[in-house]
Amino acid sequence: xxxxxxxxxxxxxxxxxxxxxxxxxxxxxxxxxxxxxxxxxxxxxxxxxxxxxxxxxxxxxxxxxxxxxxxxxxxxxxxxxxxxxxxxxxxxxxxxxxxxxxxxxxxxxxxxxxxxxxxxxxxxxxxxxxxxxxxxxxxxxxxxxxxxxxxxxxxxxxxxxxxxxxxxxxxxxxxxxxxxxxxxxxxxxxxxxxxxxxxxxxxxxxxxxxxxxxxxxxxxxxxxxxxxxxxxxxxxxxxxxxxx
Amino acid sequence: xxxxxxxxxxxxxxxxxxxxxxxxxxxxxxxxxxxxxxxxxxxxxxxxxxxxxxxxxxxxxxxxxxxxxxxxxxxxxxxxxxxxxxxxxxxxxxxxxxxxxxxxxxxxxxxxxxxxxxxxxxxxxxxxxxxxxxxxxxxxxxxxxxxxxxxxxxxxxxxxxxxxxxxxxxxxxxxxxxxxxxxxxxxxxxxxxxxxxxxxxxxxxxxxxxxxxxxxxxxxxxxxxxxxxxxxxxxxxxxxxxxx
DNA sequence: GGCTGAGAAACTGCATGCACTTTATATGCC
DNA sequence: GGCATATAAAGTGCATGCAGTTTCTCAGCC
Numbered sequence: 410x411x412x413x414x415x416x417x418x419x420x421x422x423x424x425x426x427x428x429x430x431x432x433x434x435x436x437x438x439x440x441x442x443x444x445x446x447x448x449x450x451x452x453x454x455x456x457x458x459x460x461x462x463x464x465x466x467x468x469x470x471x472x473x474x475x476x477x478x479x480x481x482x483x484x485x486x487x488x489x490x491x492x493x494x495x496x497x498x499x500x501x502x503x504x505x506x507x508x509x510x511x512x513x514x515x516x517x518x519x520x521x522x523x524x525x526x527x528x529x530x531x532x533x534x535x536x537x538x539x540x541x542x543x544x545x546x547x548x549x550x551x552x553x554x555x556x557x558x559x560x561x562x563x564x565x566x567x568x569x570x571x572x573x574x575x576x577x578x579x580x581x582x583x584x585x586x587x588x589x590x591x592x593x594x595x596x597x598x599x600x601x602x603x604x605x606x607x608x609x610x611x612x613x614x615x616x617x618x619x620x621x622x623x624x625x626x627x628x629x630x631x632x633x634x635x636x637x638x639x640x641x642x643x644x645x646x647x648x649x650x651x652x653x
Numbered sequence: 654x655x656x657x658x659x660x661x662x663x664x665x666x667x668x669x670x671x672x673x674x675x676x677x678x679x680x681x682x683x684x685x686x687x688x689x690x691x692x693x694x695x696x697x698x699x700x701x702x703x704x705x706x707x708x709x710x711x712x713x714x715x716x717x718x719x720x721x722x723x724x725x726x727x728x729x730x731x732x733x734x735x736x737x738x739x740x741x742x743x744x745x746x747x748x749x750x751x752x753x754x755x756x757x758x759x760x761x762x763x764x765x766x767x768x769x770x771x772x773x774x775x776x777x778x779x780x781x782x783x784x785x786x787x788x789x790x791x792x793x794x795x796x797x798x799x800x801x802x803x804x805x806x807x808x809x810x811x812x813x814x815x816x817x818x819x820x821x822x823x824x825x826x827x828x829x830x831x832x833x834x835x836x837x838x839x840x841x842x843x844x845x846x847x848x849x850x851x852x853x854x855x856x857x858x859x860x861x862x863x864x865x866x867x868x869x870x871x872x873x874x875x876x877x878x879x880x881x882x883x884x885x886x887x888x889x890x891x892x893x894x895x896x897x
Numbered sequence: 898g899g900c901t902g903a904g905a906a907a908c909t910g911c912a913t914g915c916a917c918t919t920t921a922t923a924t925g926c927c
Numbered sequence: 928g929g930c931a932t933a934t935a936a937a938g939t940g941c942a943t944g945c946a947g948t949t950t951c952t953c954a955g956c957c
Binding site: 421423452457458459460461479480481482 | 940947
């Protein structure tokens with residue numbers, strides 16, 4: 410960890426800056442799913458050229474936060490309910506790896522850091538939903554980052570952001586108390602070092618989050634018109650629109 | 654799966670074309686880890702401008718196949734032994750999801766397709782190593798693609814490619830017979846539908862592959878000089894080279 | 898009034914050009 | 928000859944410009 414600072418903040422990494430900004434805006438729902446992201450506007454806003462903005466959009470698309478359609482304006486991704494479910498399934502497995510690796514191996518400083526983060530979640534509890542959702546997400550990313558496994562960190566972050574995005578789509582007014590409590594229990598179990606217990610707690614926790622959010626395919630708020638109307642659609646005439 | 658063709662082959666997707674080509678070249682070891690990838694050369698080779706080549710490199714870097722250092726020529730990634738180990742750990746979990754979801758749910762056509770692929774692996778057995786490694790990797794990707802879960806497919810593909818890359822770094826002359834046999838057993842178990850058995854088989858299979866490749870930190874062939882020399886380094890003088 | 902279609906505006910796809918950084922080469926010095 | 932330094936070559940970082948596509952706007956028509 411000496412000369413490999415590669416992922417730090419290399420001098421003036423404009424693309425990275427824009428990515429971070431957009432990522433945050435998206436998970437805080439400042440940019441809702443479906444929101445348009447024209448290269449020009451982005452570039453102008455961040456004081457760079459379209460080239461850079463475009464590159465950043467490409468990265469975000471690779472992470473699944475942005476949808477890129479040829480010759481069309483990029484938009485914030487709107488995951489389907491099924492994709493959300495899949496994302497959570499994957500996330501559960503990945504975070505299982507995280508806690509398995511971390512159980513009983515955290516330093517005092519790290520445990521303090523985790524507690525501090527949950528404290529922050531606590532203070533934000535009565536604030537706007539998006540903020541507490543973001544903080545909850547970042548708790549998991551903080552956890553992952555303690556594994557010091559770059560690959561695991563990247564995947565957990567990515568999938569956590571994606572889940573965060575779907576939360577904003579499907580979740581009702583967010584109820585964060587229980588989640589915060591579960592975070593605290595998680596920390597305690599990690600400190601105690603009982604791997605089995607931690608894994609079970611994490612599984613239960615993520616399952617709860619997913620279920621609180623995705624129960625019964627709750628009305629997909631910003632979803633595509635075609636999907637929303639699907640149950641209402643009477644077969645008029647085989648109109649051969651997208652028959653392929 | 655009607656109007657969402659987004660990831661198909663949109664008209665003339667130059668970036669995607671270059672990505673696919675490079676990806677394949679990398680996992681077939683036509684481009685070894687550490688190989689330089691100058692934007693100019695790439696652009697010229699594929700008949701596009703640097704802009705496009707650059708964009709493609711960005712995507713591959715996001716996948717972990719390419720390393721991008723500011724102001725320096727991009728190179729094919731050289732994962733460390735630890736990263737390789739981590740990658741396989743993650744892969745095991747992801748592929749567990751795949752087979753869990755697939756057990757007992759494959760159509761006859763799909764099973765035939767899988768058998769056909771293994772047949773191809775068989776024919777390539779006496780050919781060059783890189784080809785059989787690639788085919789073995791693609792078997793797993795084929796499997797993943799049958800889940801029809803875009804997220805899972807993407808993650809499994811990505812991690813499989815990464816593992817494939819590390820195989821080329823650490824593996825001794827590749828011995829593929831057993832892997833092929835394990836693939837066949839996997840298909841049979843999937844067809845039979847015993848989820849537990851399939852999961853166990855897959856776990857064992859991937860573990861074997863990882864161990865065959867990564868035993869005892871076998872000499873990292875193309876690794877960084879500094880790492881190779883680390884065990885030999887005597888503390889000369891605190892030269893304050895990269896003390897930060 | 899509502900629908901259709903032509904033209905304008907807005908955007909993306911991509912190549913090219915210039916400034917700056919790194920790397921390779923050659924020169925001078927000891 | 929061996930090492931440091933200057934200089935050229937190669938390469939990246941980024942902005943800009945043009946062509947082609949999509950989307951918006953509004954006049955014309957039923």
